[in-house]
Amino acid sequence: MSAYREGDRTVVLIPARMSEAEEQRWVTVMLDKLAAQESKRVLGDTELSERAGRLSELYFAGRARPASVRWVTNQNTRWGSCTPAEGSIRLSHRLQGMPEYVVDYVLVHELAHLLVPGHGADFWRLLEAYPRTERARGYLEGVVAADRLPHLPAARGE
Ligand SMILES: [Zn+2]
Numbered sequence: 001m002s003a004y005r006e007g008d009r010t011v012v013l014i015p016a017r018m019s020e021a022e023e024q025r026w027v028t029v030m031l032d033k034l035a036a037q038e039s040k041r042v043l044g045d046t047e048l049s050e051r052a053g054r055l056s057e058l059y060f061a062g063r064a065r066p067a068s069v070r071w072v073t074n075q076n077t078r079w080g081s082c083t084p085a086e087g088s089i090r091l092s093h094r095l096q097g098m099p100e101y102v103v104d105y106v107l108v109h110e111l112a113h114l115l116v117p118g119h120g121a122d123f124w125r126l127l128e129a130y131p132r133t134e135r136a137r138g139y140l141e142g143v144v145a146a147d148r149l150p151h152l153p154a155a156r157g158e
Pocket of ligand 1: 109113118119
């Protein structure tokens, strides 16, 4: 049995002879396993730099060229930051385990700051190149809002 992502689809391979009830149960188990694996997979700083390079090619014709891209653990109020003079980009470790498109959005955002400082109309126009900007911003706003909620009792079995 195995499960993997193929673009936007998730493929779960299970033996044909299973009953429908068994099939349902295993699909749930495999999807949970896949989600757990994904949230554990963390890009290293080298992979992060490579990813930033690819995103710059894809959305800014390679014009944003960071000198360094790395994770930092001392950044709890911001998801990412950028020092254009040094060409350095830092991402909060709190993004680790979040969906790829969210991490990509923060990278694209900081890359854009290498080209346009501040958050004026020019900046957001640049960000329109990344198709999941709105969705990623919504996700991050949700995370911030959830952090502010009173903590709920832990779910059963956790
Ligand atoms: Zn910004």
